[in-house]
Amino acid sequence: MKELRLMKGNEAVAEGAIRAGADGYFGYPITPQSEVMEYLMAEQPEKRTGMVVLQAESEVAAINMVYGAASTGKKVMTSSSSPGMSLMQEGISYLAGAELPCLLLNVARGGPGLGTIQPSQADYFQSVKGGGHGDYNLIVLAPSSVQEMFDFAFLGFDLAFKYRNPVLMLSDGLIGQMMEKVELCEQLPRTTHFDRSWTLTGKPDGQERNIVTSLDLDASMQEIHNLHLQEKYRQCKEAEVRYELFDTEDADYLFVAYGSSARICQKAIKIGRSEGIKIGLLRPITLWPFPAKPLAELASRMKGILSVEQSAGQMVEDVRLSVGSGVHIEHYGRMGGMIPTPEQVLENLKKLLIAK
């Protein structure tokens, strides 16, 4: 029988992590994601599966606890919201440099600075263009439902270990706080990834020791390491693009939106179609790798594209890079924690794409 539960997005990802067989969670409270750790502490997963949960003294400490545990092959995660993610960037760069798998969650809020505690998508650049120092990429998943908050805990850990790379779930305060029905799956066993090719487990007698580091003082060796990382990212780009299409078959206009904005766009499509405007939606599920090819293919059939994001226009840069100059592309979004209504989105499609 299906196991159904009404849950908040933040609770769903926590339950997902337990059921995905996570070994540990390290985090620091910040609105609007504190329910992740609160749920875990209340669930006492150490009794259910042996999973460890620890409240760190800061996001800096939390990401470095993740780094330490990940270096031993353990399945570990942290979660935060925008200001906390900024604090973690040095650690994330180290994780990427040392090729350690882990799951990161940003339940984003309005910025810059302390900003607001309301939902925002203005951390797109930070998430997909680096964030920390050096040439690296995170695999970035954008859940747009509470179900996906649960499911992507599994997908996130799978991708993290497949590529030995941090995976970031870029969510927002709306998806984290809203309640929806979730179909839960079975508990996976908590099995340690015991791989002596890279994990630290204590040097076995007669074998070489393992070293986990991102340092190589020899620039020519560091370049070789960078080339290796770039090759890994290239393979990931080829294999892991995920996206979803709505009503695109007969569409004249296309929304590109992820996360909560994709939900708002779906409603705007309904209203628009009732008025005779044929609109479709491409929802990137992976923000990195970005669904550039499918978007470019669709774009050639469109009269215009509206990138909708709760930001000043960040993802629209990737939309433009993917599509090129042949199609009319605009951005619409609100900022600082304000959420556009479906009516506002539709109105802006008319104003920015149809009226011109």
Added chain:
Amino acid sequence: MDIKDIIKPENLVYQKTSLMTDKPLSYCPGCGHGTAHRILMEVIEEMGIQSETIGVAPVGCSVLAYDFMNVDMVGASHGRAPAVATGIKRCWPEKFVYTYQGDGDLAAIGTAETIHAANRGENITIIFINNGIYGMTGGQMAPTTLPGMKTSTSPYGRDLKSMGNPLKMTELLAQLPGTCYVTRQSVHSPRNVRRAKKAIRAAFESQKENKGLSLVEIVSNCNSGWKMEPVASNEWMVDNMFPFYPLGDIKVDGKLVNNQ
């Protein structure tokens, strides 16, 4: 007698531990880091825990500690070694986990991680090399730099009014209920090396018994940063560092020693 007649197993009185690799140390000749590495590795060898030990290297002159220490190791970002060690130990409580950190690493940028790991009573061992200076980056002022001491960022001497006071992290950490064994040692003479090694052993034994965080501070020279000959640097250390950072146990078995 030829030298070959002397180099025989039966004449062997001392041997480099196999837990030190054959890689030439990257430290300046005369620096205390190498000796501290060796006694740490000797303790791990003598306890027979090499296969159960995971070390955390800092950022500082000992950033390449994993090149010389023949145990599984991870390189932390600057100051975060206690958090990295916490992540490892929480997931692998049965392993021995240690950090090896300089004073800039432990007492400046990593102060929060150090204090909170100690306050949680993380069952790890910290080896803390206090040379009163940032060796790695060319001899800048550290939180532990002595009053009036000249460094490249306190070229007229550390002025307490504008630059703050030297931080006695070890005494501070000893106050926390989460620490079990806290001691200050040095490695500038054979007698002190023996004592420091005993202290490191005690720290790992305390970790073995899950007693909480154990910390061995080693007051050490940085002859390059101090701009002295190695021997002169050790004499200067005895005359100037030890009065401010007195050697000896500060906390044993969870109890403060003497007037601490």
